[in-house]
Amino acid sequence: MTACRASAPAASAEDVVALVREHCRPLAAERVALTDALRRVLREPVRAPEDQPAFDRSSVDGYAVRLDEPGSQFRIVDEIRAGNWKPRVLAPGECVRIATGGALPGERLQVVMKEDVEVGDGIVRALRRDAAVNIRFRGEDTRAGAVLVDKGTRLNPGALSLLASLGHTRPLVTRLPRVRHVATGNEIVPPEQTPQRGQIRDSNSTLVRAFLGQWGIEPEQVRTGDDQVDIESAVTRPTTPLAVPDLLLVSGGASVGEQDCTGALFDGLGYRIHLRRTNTRPGKPLIFATHGHTLAFGLPGNPLAHFVCLNLFVRAALDRLAGLDQETVFTAGVLAGELNLDGNSRETLWPARVRVAGGRCELAPLRWSSSGDLTCLATADALLRVPPGCRMLPAGSVVSFVSTTVSR
Amino acid sequence: MTACRASAPAASAEDVVALVREHCRPLAAERVALTDALRRVLREPVRAPEDQPAFDRSSVDGYAVRLDEPGSQFRIVDEIRAGNWKPRVLAPGECVRIATGGALPGERLQVVMKEDVEVGDGIVRALRRDAAVNIRFRGEDTRAGAVLVDKGTRLNPGALSLLASLGHTRPLVTRLPRVRHVATGNEIVPPEQTPQRGQIRDSNSTLVRAFLGQWGIEPEQVRTGDDQVDIESAVTRPTTPLAVPDLLLVSGGASVGEQDCTGALFDGLGYRIHLRRTNTRPGKPLIFATHGHTLAFGLPGNPLAHFVCLNLFVRAALDRLAGLDQETVFTAGVLAGELNLDGNSRETLWPARVRVAGGRCELAPLRWSSSGDLTCLATADALLRVPPGCRMLPAGSVVSFVSTTVSR
Numbered sequence: 086m087t088a089c090r091a092s093a094p095a096a097s098a099e100d101v102v103a104l105v106r107e108h109c110r111p112l113a114a115e116r117v118a119l120t121d122a123l124r125r126v127l128r129e130p131v132r133a134p135e136d137q138p139a140f141d142r143s144s145v146d147g148y149a150v151r152l153d154e155p156g157s158q159f160r161i162v163d164e165i166r167a168g169n170w171k172p173r174v175l176a177p178g179e180c181v182r183i184a185t186g187g188a189l190p191g192e193r194l195q196v197v198m199k200e201d202v203e204v205g206d207g208i209v210r211a212l213r214r215d216a217a218v219n220i221r222f223r224g225e226d227t228r229a230g231a232v233l234v235d236k237g238t239r240l241n242p243g244a245l246s247l248l249a250s251l252g253h254t255r256p257l258v259t260r261l262p263r264v265r266h267v268a269t270g271n272e273i274v275p276p277e278q279t280p281q282r283g284q285i286r287d288s289n290s291t292l293v294r295a296f297l298g299q300w301g302i303e304p305e306q307v308r309t310g311d312d313q314v315d316i317e318s319a320v321t322r323p324t325t326p327l328a329v330p331d332l333l334l335v336s337g338g339a340s341v342g343e344q345d346c347t348g349a350l351f352d353g354l355g356y357r358i359h360l361r362r363t364n365t366r367p368g369k370p371l372i373f374a375t376h377g378h379t380l381a382f383g384l385p386g387n388p389l390a391h392f393v394c395l396n397l398f399v400r401a402a403l404d405r406l407a408g409l410d411q412e413t414v415f416t417a418g419v420l421a422g423e424l425n426l427d428g429n430s431r432e433t434l435w436p437a438r439v440r441v442a443g444g445r446c447e448l449a450p451l452r453w454s455s456s457g458d459l460t461c462l463a464t465a466d467a468l469l470r471v472p473p474g475c476r477m478l479p480a481g482s483v484v485s486f487v488s489t490t491v492s493r
Numbered sequence: 494m495t496a497c498r499a500s501a502p503a504a505s506a507e508d509v510v511a512l513v514r515e516h517c518r519p520l521a522a523e524r525v526a527l528t529d530a531l532r533r534v535l536r537e538p539v540r541a542p543e544d545q546p547a548f549d550r551s552s553v554d555g556y557a558v559r560l561d562e563p564g565s566q567f568r569i570v571d572e573i574r575a576g577n578w579k580p581r582v583l584a585p586g587e588c589v590r591i592a593t594g595g596a597l598p599g600e601r602l603q604v605v606m607k608e609d610v611e612v613g614d615g616i617v618r619a620l621r622r623d624a625a626v627n628i629r630f631r632g633e634d635t636r637a638g639a640v641l642v643d644k645g646t647r648l649n650p651g652a653l654s655l656l657a658s659l660g661h662t663r664p665l666v667t668r669l670p671r672v673r674h675v676a677t678g679n680e681i682v683p684p685e686q687t688p689q690r691g692q693i694r695d696s697n698s699t700l701v702r703a704f705l706g707q708w709g710i711e712p713e714q715v716r717t718g719d720d721q722v723d724i725e726s727a728v729t730r731p732t733t734p735l736a737v738p739d740l741l742l743v744s745g746g747a748s749v750g751e752q753d754c755t756g757a758l759f760d761g762l763g764y765r766i767h768l769r770r771t772n773t774r775p776g777k778p779l780i781f782a783t784h785g786h787t788l789a790f791g792l793p794g795n796p797l798a799h800f801v802c803l804n805l806f807v808r809a810a811l812d813r814l815a816g817l818d819q820e821t822v823f824t825a826g827v828l829a830g831e832l833n834l835d836g837n838s839r840e841t842l843w844p845a846r847v848r849v850a851g852g853r854c855e856l857a858p859l860r861w862s863s864s865g866d867l868t869c870l871a872t873a874d875a876l877l878r879v880p881p882g883c884r885m886l887p888a889g890s891v892v893s894f895v896s897t898t899v900s901r
Contacts, residue, residue: 119684119699119703120699120702120703120706123703123706123707137866137868138693138865139688139690139693140690140691142865144863144864144865166679166680166719167678167679167680167691167719168678168679168680168681168691168692169679169691170689170690170691171691185794186678186680186693186794186795186865187680187691188690188691221862221863221865221866225862225863225866226862226863226865226866226867226868227868233868233871234871235871238871238872241703241874241897241898242699242700242703242704242706242707243700243800243867243870243871243873243897244870244871244872245699245700245703246696246697246699246700246703246796246800246867246870247696247867247868247870247871248684248699249684249694249695249696249698249699249700250684250693250694250696250796250867251694252684252685252686252687252694254684254685270575270576270594271574271575271576271577272574272575272576272594272595273576276527276656276657276658276660276662277660277662278660279660280547281578282547282548282578282596283548283575283576283577283578283579283595283596284576285546285547285594285658286657286658286659286660287657288654288655288657288658289654290657291527291528291650291653291654291656291657292650292651292653292654292657294528295527295528295531295649295650295653295654296650298528298531298650299531299650311574311575386593386594387593387594388654388658392651392654416849416850417849417850417851417852418849418852419852441824441825441826441854442824442825443825443891444825444826444827444853444854444891445852445853445854446849446852446853446854454629454633454634455552455629455633455634456552457546457550457552457594457629457634458545458629458633458634459634459651459654459655459658460545460634460635460641460655462651462652462654462655463641463642463643463646463651463652463655464646464652465651466649483851483852489649489651490649490898491899
């Protein structure tokens with residue numbers, strides 16, 4: 086049991102994130118359809134295969150005439166709809182009816198908007214001609230060969246539509262990680278079950294599944310008691326014929342109690358343990374270990390501590406596995422009200438709610454009673470960093486925080 | 494064709510959002526499993542079924558003794574592990590070994606941390622006893638009956654874990670909308686296909702699918718040419734036996750050209766048209782119509798205009814259909830650099846990138862050449878509002894914007 090006891094020096098949140106990042110390598114890349122690429126990280130630069138736009142296009146519905154056309158009355162000699170390709174040389178006095186998006190028939194032309202003309206009997210009379218040529222010129226957005234979506238971009242709907250416009254329909258993205266999650270504890274029962282006295286409902290399994298679900302990751306999940314043999318079996322014997330996980334999460338059992346065997350378990354399975362505790366709260370008991378390409382976290386079972394560790398430390402691992410390359414952990418926001426504290430010697434990650442107003446990013450701290458109190462999670466969307474020993478943060482002070490929403 | 498022509502007065506982005514909200518009613522609610530409830534909107538207040546915590550629990554591994562215990566040496570009379578329920582009255586000089594999360598055996602007790610004792614031969618000697626009782630008391634987080642997750646909450650992982658802890662495993666949430674999307678245009682080809690001269694790849698279908706996918710909505714999608722009969726058939730004849738859609742999106746054909754028939758189509762199908770154009774750019778040609786419970790948008794085909802209309806107007810409809818009740822449209826941010834403009838008479842929604850730094854929410858405007866230019870969408874995550882007629886916005890000015898990420 087000695088292996089369970091804390092030995093490594095206590096670390097700040099930034100230390101832990103740095104340690105996790107140091108031990109993570111991006112997972113392999115794979116080509117997927119655009120419909121499967123939402124929120125994936127691009128692993129190749131994507132270049133424009135041709136000029137964008139690829140040809141001169143009308144930006145309005147109207148009539149194409151020569152730019153040097155001196156007159157204001159034109160004979161309609163053709164019609165170009167979007168999708169047509171009808172090159173021709175226009176003579177003075179001639180025009181071509183053209184739709185928005187239609188390919189211009191030649192160069193040195195102008196499109197007179199249909200709102201600015203009178204039409205009758207095949208003849209167009211321009212009521213006004215201003216300087217606007219109403220043409221989207223070939224290459225005005227970008228030139229062939231330019232990188233339009235860079236390596237390391239997390240693909241959102243806008244980026245995916247850009248890839249579609251370039252015909253890049255099988256982007257190279259990082260594969261999703263295989264995650265195994267084991268929730269341990271003799272006191273936990275499934276949330277559907279009424280707890281007996283002394284028992285509580287397991288909320289961590291729901292948290293882990295939903296947390297990972299934000300990136301489309303589906304973990305393999307097992308719930309077991311405190312017995313080390315059961316936990317070991319849950320960790321090592323997959324319920325489905327899954328390959329070795331990229332990420333192993335064990336909830337509960339990370340502390341120093343007699344029943345807290347995650348450390349011993351990781352030791353016994355040959356994992357190299359890099360961290361056994363942090364100097365943060367909630368979330369002091371945290372084990373981080375590696376074995377081959379598998380990353381393992383022993384997470385504190387208390388639900389709020391669990392939330393903090395997932396959003397700071399497991400998230401750092403997920404981002405790095407996905408191929409992202411962030412340098413920083415915290416962002417600077419403004420405290421919306423005075424926060425009175427107990428001068429705790431540990432760094433505190435305080436649940437808060439972010440609101441942007443008047444150009445400021447404001448953080449309203451939420452009430453929490455202990456690392457077991459998850460009532461604030463109905464509204465929390467950030468964790469505010471309170472330095473060790475701090476007794477008061479005045480309203481309006483600039484504070485460090487991390488967002489717990491996926492699009493930060 | 495006269496029905497296609499603009500008639501309603503031009504509207505600002507806020508006017509359009511207000512109009513859309515006015516015509517939307519929340520969809521029906523349904524009970525789903527927690528695993529299916531991520532990002533759904535809760536339609537009932539969820540109360541604590543019992544005090545939280547439901548019983549006094551030890552917050553550390555240690556030894557429970559009487560609070561009025563005068564001595565510092567105790568005999569271990571029992572052991573309480575997490576999940577046990579072993580009420581007993583402790584006599585002076587007695588203690589119970591207790592694990593983190595274990596139920597206290599009675600009242601008026603203190604838990605001395607295991608780190609603060611020496612143990613030998615069934616006897617515990619406290620090296621120090623401070624004021625901390627190390628107990629999470631019944632009801633200290635919240636009392637039975639208190640509303641913990643309110644009606645109208647969009648369920649994120651934290652809120653779902655809270656519901657799990659309360660045993661509320663089938664929350665009442667808004668059902669997902671049924672969406673049909675028709676991409677029109679003779680010039681568009683599927684993104685997998687090499688466009689002929691005059692043609693372009695359809696990026697709007699990818700954008701719509703990914704945009705809706707952010708909330709787990711899967712649209713039924715069809716691509717057709719400009720012919721009104723084909724479009725009408727695509728709109729009215731589902732490819733799958735789907736019920737009447739809650740939301741009908743038609744991309745392209747919303748303008749005033751001869752081939753722009755969305756307005757006529759909606760008219761012909763008995764839709765009531767509430768709006769035919771806006772005073773915004775990109776995105777002037779926008780049709781908003783209703784028919785029974787179906788909402789319909791005729792969206793401009795130009796990809797950047799499409800992006801703007803989806804993120805402002807379709808998003809307003811989705812939020813209201815989901816049961817959210819926002820009042821505002823824009824948030825105030827700070828412009829990161831000077832923005833020089835052309836004094837356009839329309840309100841401009843300018844693609845930008847949001848960055849929080851030094852407590853400020855800063856917006857960096859991105860380059861775009863026209864409503865057809867989607868190259869900025871690789872990095873855009875906000876739309877910055879530029880008032881009509883504006884020629885310059887100085888760096889540091891407070892500007893209105895809307896985030897295009899899902900968690901705003």
